[in-house]
Amino acid sequence: MKKKLSNKIPDTILGDNSDFFERVYKVVRQIPFGRVTSYGAIARFLGTAGSAKMVGWAMNRTRGCKNFVPAHRVVNRLGILTGKHHFSDENKMENLLKSEGVEVVNDKIINLNKYFWDPCKELI
């Protein structure tokens, strides 16, 4: 059995767990190709507006998880790729976004409004 990232989240995490993180992942997986959202938007959608940081923390936990979570589509409210450092390669996040047609310059998404996907509005 592979080592789990924490003592709390089992390998089956994204399946039958009702943790805060699990809800985050569920939302993040809904982000369409070529669209992005922010930590705060996800937190707000989950009803815990103040725990935007936890959303980012949750992304951290997705590393090594077998379930794919498009963490690269989650940026901060300004469209800055604040989480790039947490990827295997620093440029991975930017490259992934670019490969999805998102304009990224200087670690920042241009025309964020054009790509922004708000779960509160789109995920009814």
Add this chain to the structure above:
DNA sequence: AAGCTGACTATGG
């Protein structure tokens, strides 16, 4: 059990 931390945000100077 208590305190620290963080891939955030809002606000004020």
Add this chain to the structure above:
DNA sequence: GCCATAGCCAGCT
């Protein structure tokens, strides 16, 4: 528009 501060909440030590 940039820097400092404070609030936030859940996981981690």
